[in-house]
Amino acid sequence: MIATVRRPQPLRFFFRYISIVGSSNVRHGRPKMALPELPPVTSLSPRVLRVLGCNPSVMTLQGTNTYVVGTGRRRILIDTGEPNVPEYIKNLKETMDKYNFELEHIIVSHWHRDHIGGVSDVMDAIGNKTDCKVWKFHPENEKKRVYKFPINCPINSLKNYQVFNTEGATLKVYHTPGHTTDHVMLTLEEDKALFCADCVLGEGTSIFENLEDYLESLQLILKLNPVVMYPGHGSVINNTVQRVNNYIQHRIDREREIIKILSEHPLQTMTIKDFVDVIYKGISKKLQEVATISVVQHLLKLKKEGKVLEIDDHWKINTKSNL
Structure with missing residues (x-):
């Protein structure tokens, strides 16, 4: 038995x-799939740079994707990778020097270690730590999380549909629970792009903590109908509607x-x-x-x-x- x-x-x-x-x-x-190689730093569009988190594993694929958004002197970073990854911090700093920008906001898509874990390292590495704001969604009635790594800065609370404006880019926040209760995605209005974090991955499928919420979040992506999706892990997704429908069909199957x-x-x-x-x-x-x-x-x-x-x-x- x-x-x-x-x-x-x-x-x-x-x-x-x-x-x-x-x-x-x-x-x-x-896993049987062969993952495509992703460069440490990639210019994905005139408004988006991808800096790979340098933390590959069976669970993070090629590593956590972090994204720098904007075209001006002050830009926005989406996610920060894991704590204590010097190679990632080195690549991020070199990218900031090359493109001559500083960070005015850091937006964390959700509470998992490989997305929020590098916040303190990033904040310690930048020169404008005092005026760079860190943001994360905090669901109502959710207990305060205790992390097993340092968070040495205040975390501001994101609001659903909150808008961030920086030179060359407008980001809009969408609370999309399912993968986690605090998970968010962000649209880049100018490119009709979606930073889908861990709701949809570049390769394979994602895990979830609430299936009903997760399916609703997938339906929201279909309504937003992005031209391109930038996932939290894996390659850029261009066949957006097909990929999301495949995710939904996989759950049905x-x-x-x-x-x-x-x-x-x-x-x-x-x-x-x-x-x-x-x-x-x-x-x-x-x-x-x-x-x-x-x-x-x-x-x-x-x-x-x-x-x-x-x-x-x-x-x-x-x-x-x-x-």
Whole structure:
């Protein structure tokens, strides 16, 4: 008998990213895709520079993408990478010198270590630390976070639909929960571009802590209809609508897979581990936690819709539901 896996508390897991698209990609416990190489610094448009976070891993892909936005003497930095990465700070400072600008705002897309972790290092490296403002969205009623790395500056609270103007660029904030409760994306109005952070990745799919919120955030991207998306990890996304629709379809397919597994054995119940073992056969131990979170979120959504039942941490199909 397979031991019961109790429902995880999502934020206690390493809630970052996964380059695994589906179960077929994890049959042997490792991603099969070959990631394209990204230069340390890239000019993506006259208004956007990408400075790679120099922290590649199976969870961060080529590393965290940080973006410098604007054309003038004072510009905006989106995300800051991980703490204690001297190579990133060196590349950022050299970029600032080359293009002759300083930072007036730092906007953090969400609370994960590889997005907010480098804030203090960046602030220590710039010459105008006293007048550069750091911003992050703080959801109502959310407890104050305690980070395991220093944050040596005030964090100002972003507002939904807040607008930032700098020379050559207008950024608008959209609160897009799902990946995390505090996750935001930003539109670059002049280019009809979207900094989508970890809602959509350049390669693979993202993990989420609330599936319903996540799907709503994906629908918002379709409404915004950006020409190009700059993700928190991976390559620039040009086929924006197709990519988002693929993300939505992937979640639909996963839901159907779970329903199919339960429907084939309507009198039996399954643990979370049972689902992970079937759907993600052969997955490495390190990625089992991520897969578990994904399965749990799908089951919670299906339970809310009345399609499945939970009985003492076991799950079964609701035979009375009109699937």
